[in-house]
Amino acid sequence: MFSAASLLFVPGSRPDRFAKAKAAGARLTVIDLEDAVATEDKESAREAALAHVSDAPEGWGIRINAVTTLAGVRDLAAMGDTAVLPSVLMVPMVESAVELDVVAGVLGERCPDLVPLVETPRGLRHALEIVSHAKVSALMLGGADFSSELGVDLAWDPLLGARHAMVLACAEAGKPAIDVPYIHLDDEEGFAVECARAAALGFLCKAVIHPGQVPHANAAFAPSEQEIAEAREALDAYKAGGERAIRFKGKMLEAPFVKKYRAVLARAGN
DSSP states (O other), rough: OOSSSSEEEEETTGGGHHHHHHHTTEEEEEEESTTTGGGGGHHHHHHHHHHHTOOTTTTTTEOOOTTTTTHHHHHHHHHHHSOOSEEEEOOOOSSSSSHHHHHHHHHHHGOEEEEEOOOSSSHHHHHHHHSSSSSSEEEOOOOOHHHHHHHHHTTTTHHHHHHHHHHHHHHTTTTOOOEEEOOOTHHHHHHHHHHHHHHHOOOEEESSSSSHHHHHHHHHHSOOHHHHHHHHHHHHHHHHHTTTOEEETEEEEEEEHHHHHHHHHHHOOO
């Protein structure tokens, strides 16, 4: 199950940056073969990405091109022939679970966890179908393309409705939702605020596009020591109370809240 609090993209055309990106501390580092790579560099970027993850695939992901494009078909063909695949494969511009069937069909039993990107209104309309696919471990909202489709700025308010819809689809499927990148690289305060807002909505991870954003994302989406301690204390109290509704720190503690506390510990790896 996908459990990353932060996801850092690095261009596949810049293999010199791969190690630096990994050292930034993101829970998942994704080599991007799509938007960050010019058409003439697609082949070399693909080769560099596959060569790099073959040594240590854990903690690495690759974002391929859309499977409805020639570049995406070539990405899949190359992955079908390579011996080692990354732990996560991100699939952009997904509008139907059929596209994921294509990926899973090509890669067979070796198919890694899939993280589709919903980047169009049509994709959002089919979000539940997409995230419910057996190979999908999480779903990401692709803010740049989605805002372009709507003709609005890539900002919090214009995408708030889409964010709500994403979180609801993921909650119904029982899988994590990943929030869009924050494009204002020098605005640390704004990034921290957006992380807090996204976490409050129910997102469990933030995609980032600069190593400097990673610590803020980890802090916002990974449970704090205080949250972990409270979860343990609450579960111990609930068990001691016979697993019935009890009073805990001045509030009612019953099954729905117990579920939330257990999820906190699961995200913390406990």
